[in-house]
Amino acid sequence: MSSKTQVLLIGLDIGGTKTKIAYRISDAAEIRTLVTHGANLKATGSVHVAGLIATIVSRIRAQHTFDDRARIVAGVAGAGRQNDQNEVEALFLQAHTNSKDRLTVYSDAAIALEGAFNGGPGMILIAGTGSGVYARSKAGETLRAGGWGSVLGDPASGYRIGLRALRAVARDLDGGPATALTTYLEKHRGLKGRDQLVTEVYSGSVDVAQISRLVLNLVAEGDQVLNELLDQEIVELTAEVGYLIKDRSEIRLVLMGGLCDHPLFKRRLRTALTTSIPQISFVEPAFPPEVGALRLCE
Template sequence: MNYVIGIDGGGTKTTCLFMGADQNRIPVQPKRIKGEGTNPHIIGFEEAGARLVNLISQGLTKYSITPQQIIGVGCGLAGVGRQDDEEKMTQILRKKFYTLNFSENFNLFITSDSVIALKGALPKEAGSGMLIMAGTGSNAVAVEESGNILRCGGWGHLIGDEGSGYYLSLKALSQIAKAADGRGPATAMSSFLLNDLNLEEPKQLISYWYGRPHEKHEIAQLAKHVITASEQGDEVAVALLQDAAGELVLHAESLFQQSSSLTSETPVTAAGSIFQHSEVLKQYFIKHLHKRRLGTFCEALGPPEFGACLLAK
């Protein structure tokens, strides 16, 4: 049996899926393996290549697959959105893959993580569509019938990432500070967040956040308290999630305006932890997407690594 390998390489983790070359749906019991992040702009291109080779080697061993059974590798990496990045990563991987003894004729497809996510999410009969992503960060991507790829967002947490977990967390911290000062209404987010950080009062947030540098994901994970508070009817939290959803609708609108072929019938799907865990945000997004006739929402068909497998073929 021949296999293709689909890789979703993010900044913090990488998922590798081994799928039969004749399969068009993700298996009920997928052959997956996970490892460290492989964003080449964070760890370097050579190190990213080394980590990918190591992860594939582990998967081949774990699932008793021989290198000769691999006919294609599809790889979507965070930070790889430009042609020169794709070409550089392709050269490095082809060189490093020699150690795996793959066939000289195996197919290698390198692209961004957003493109594989789009490919995996859209219905298989769809010739065009959009994917809006909101996890730690946010961005959006679309494909037209011609195959042309359109993008929006992806500016990073300092000047973009609207609607993301990072965005929600900063907004929540601001609302907690306002509530403590009496400049805004009380919110359940205060107690949830303080308990999580083992703090007794809001003023301790100052030394906690300014006392040492914090990674982006440390801040973004606080968005879970916005979601929890919204599920309990907290109006401040609900308003934050609706605001974030509105920002994500603007991503869809940008893609729509860039294209002359996308219509109100174009499938629009979503991915990322914020969409996954917040029904408030998801339903508000769907409502306003349809209200503004920017496409028709549908649930994602499969995960990004599945899309990478399809591109590998």
């Protein structure tokens, strides 16, 4: 090994289902990637997240017999508050055996924004399990609208669409407007009638966010109740984009998150945005979030 001190740079995008990893040695251009299981701070807790990060760093060290210090940046789902970020950083130091390594924790949105525009100005809209809008101005100011979580906000997110759809099923069972989702859940999930629906939903057996995928498919088949629900959610998310726009200059926007991969959702959202905010220009991200995290290591 060269006498020159090297630094192992590791960028992590820790999502609820998987963690994407990008890393390199400080004096090397090659970026290597890995994927492993994920974690959500609110669902699994700070100790679990810190332990996952420590395990990943140790695994990379073992593969490359690297002895110098490591600098790690992790974007963590659910870690939007500074107190949460500080807690994970402190717990990492307790869980990790190499005292030379240093971890900085950001929200998952922060690393996504960094990667999408290579550190420059622009805006991202995330619609996955949750939702939110994040931007960096030409002056370097970071802006945010939404991202309040499932109780206070997250319009057009998987969870909120799924929850509203289940409420529509409840109204259908009460004699209200009919939705095909009621029949689907009865036929394919065994949720027949009030008692079974209440038991499964309140026990946590139903993945509420995943119901949003069924909603989009049934909207495509012509379900009017779910179509109206989806339109309302998209209008509300579009409004959050508008909250961050201060003038009529061009806005470069990247759409991110699992729902934005669904053709119907993406088409509806793009139409709503361009109708309401004509100066928007849709672009593809320069780099994925894990590379955004890696950039923040440098």
